[in-house]
Amino acid sequence: MIMVNLGLPARVRLPQLICIARERNDMNKLTDYIKDGEKIAAPDGTLMFAPGDESRAFLIVTSGTVRVEQTNAAGRTVVLYRVKAGDSCVLTTTCLLSERPYSGFGYCEGEVRAIAIAPKTFRRLLQTDDVFQNLVFQGFAARVGELTDVIDDLLEHRTDLRLARWLADRADDPTEMKQSEIAQELGTAREVVSRTLKTFEDYGWITIGRGRVSVLDQGALRAHGQRGQM
Amino acid sequence: MIMVNLGLPARVRLPQLICIARERNDMNKLTDYIKDGEKIAAPDGTLMFAPGDESRAFLIVTSGTVRVEQTNAAGRTVVLYRVKAGDSCVLTTTCLLSERPYSGFGYCEGEVRAIAIAPKTFRRLLQTDDVFQNLVFQGFAARVGELTDVIDDLLEHRTDLRLARWLADRADDPTEMKQSEIAQELGTAREVVSRTLKTFEDYGWITIGRGRVSVLDQGALRAHGQRGQM
DNA sequence: CCCGCTAAAGTGACTTTGTCACAGATAGAC
DNA sequence: GTCTATCTGTGACAAAGTCACTTTAGCGGG
The missing domain is CATH 1.10.10.10 (Winged helix-like DNA-binding domain superfamily/Winged helix DNA-binding domain)
Incomplete structure (x- = not known):
């Protein structure tokens, strides 16, 4: 277990956070992927990623929460969503799939433990493993839904x-x-x-x-x- | 070619719109998928989908534009993005991948022609065809980026x-x-x-x-x- | 050609939000 | 207890949203 402990607000320079969706009864399945990944942890308040960063790994969060925020040029911020154990992060998945940098900030709320999966493995699993593919897609879809909810909310003045x-x-x-x-x-x-x-x-x-x-x-x-x- | 011509604002009851991303040099590749799909067309102003609808097909837009809007409970509307020839629509892809209904409206701007691919074929291509997978993901990522841009913009008062x-x-x-x-x-x-x-x-x-x-x-x-x- | 209709654009009054600049209050350290 | 950093409350004003209405442009019919 690599323990990241840099103080607050620290910056994780190790494989960054990505997470996969899960149906409740798929939780056991997560453990199957552990062998493909590396366990990491980060303390409360850690800055996991920031605009411009590139994804270097797909992470499955096993405990803790990551708060994903978006800040505009004027400095105004809004919370897009929270990535909980087993939840998925569109921004990260997006980054990984398209090799684009992040557009928001990700902060740990509580100690976050996760399993890091290398991009190559991620892509292999996505093609070969139906369950994995479904997990990613379901989570992806759920997050897009939350983004549209945020837009809905911001339209309400x-x-x-x-x-x-x-x-x-x-x-x-x-x-x-x-x-x-x-x-x-x-x-x-x-x-x-x-x-x-x-x-x-x-x-x-x-x-x-x-x-x-x-x-x-x-x-x-x-x-x-x-x-x-x- | 099935010609949908219902007047404005008509409602397409046929396979609904989904589109795939494309890199410029992949445009030829699109034609490869035509044999798997069915050509459809819809006139200017057609309502392609509305909140609550379910995706019934993956569409590759070949001409025209689809304007995707989000309207909140109070009736205030914002344009999320436009789907042009070869572009991708997150909402639709999301719907198809997760079997969730749409959360926004899609209107044709100009006559829209597209190739409809059944969900089953879509999933098969996604698993077996690297290029197709890449097209979908790239487009997906681009649209998520546009959604976050909209959020950025709405934060600016x-x-x-x-x-x-x-x-x-x-x-x-x-x-x-x-x-x-x-x-x-x-x-x-x-x-x-x-x-x-x-x-x-x-x-x-x-x-x-x-x-x-x-x-x-x-x-x-x-x-x-x-x-x-x- | 002009009348009149319809839809688009302009406007004034008022409410709400955002912003700035403080003042007041509270928790924790010493 | 006092001091200090930080959180919270407030007043004043600018900007945006809302409502109700007027004005204007374009278009079709007679």
Whole structure:
């Protein structure tokens, strides 16, 4: 096991992250590919890839999450999706398939462990192994779907609706995030998040703490996110 | 040749559009696949697919263009990309690979002719034919890149900059479009386009006509799009 | 040729978001 | 407890989106 431990925000210079899709019952299948790859790990906060980097390996994530973000020229950022254990990363697959560089940033959330598969092996598996091919394609398709969801969301300019939906979707556990991070998730400004959360708190839908938001009334948030009435 | 001719906006109920990527020198290769497929055609303005539809065939576009749009719940629309002869459509490939329905709209611009390949044949070619596999992947990757470009663009909230860039990029021929269509290209409101074009005209960068915009000073537009100074 | 219809474009008023520049508040270190 | 870094709240203004409406251009019929 190669342990990457460079401090934060460190940069992985080893084979970079790619992941494959999986159906729940295919998880065992993943272990079949371990012999073809090399185990790697990276600590929380590691920068896995950045715009301009090239993919050097296909990775199967076995634990941890990679947050994939896109930042435009003006510095505004939005979170495209999260790569969880067994999930797939379009950007990386795209890079590997086409030998184009990445267009976004990938950061580790928690320690990420993964199995790195060399591009040559990746291509061989893709041609010879039906299950592998299916895993890659399914994951690829799922991620494209998430990209179009992000576009859908960005077309909606009412931040209060977007924020309400976002909060309702993660109402289970109190969200331990700074408001600046929430703004980044949605691709908006911190101040707007601050103001909007305040009104939600006034309505009794949430409680706000430093680096924390707790949902009190998931139903109200979801309804607001749907109908847009306040 | 099956000629689809249903009037506008008609709906193609035949095998729907998918296309493959191509490198310039692979164009001849396309003809190799014709024997596996069936020729179809659709007139200008035809609705090729809509959200919820399922892909029933992989199409190789041989002439014409398909404009792929995404419309959110509130009805705001943005153009994701255009599928030209030989180009590929991620949405369609995604649908075909994963058997998920489409998430956007596809409209013909000009008469579109294409070769339809059944999903089974598509999968066989993908596994057995290296060139075909490469074409699909290259095109797939290119389209994902365009999706991330759209996201990049939507993160930029200054419509004047986005419009300036958009105009500069198509400065060659006078743009024969309604302002409402331009708004749709950029995912913004017609009124904003109207006002912004007016200021550009005042600066002497363009001339405006009914259903037409002509670029006079491409350089100024490009510079404005880059630097954001007015 | 002109009338009148339709669709495109322009406009003003107002709301919301984004941006900037701070001020206030809180957690953690010492 | 105090200090400091960082997170959060706010006010002011510019830009964009929305709504409701007017004006204008193009086109077809008489």
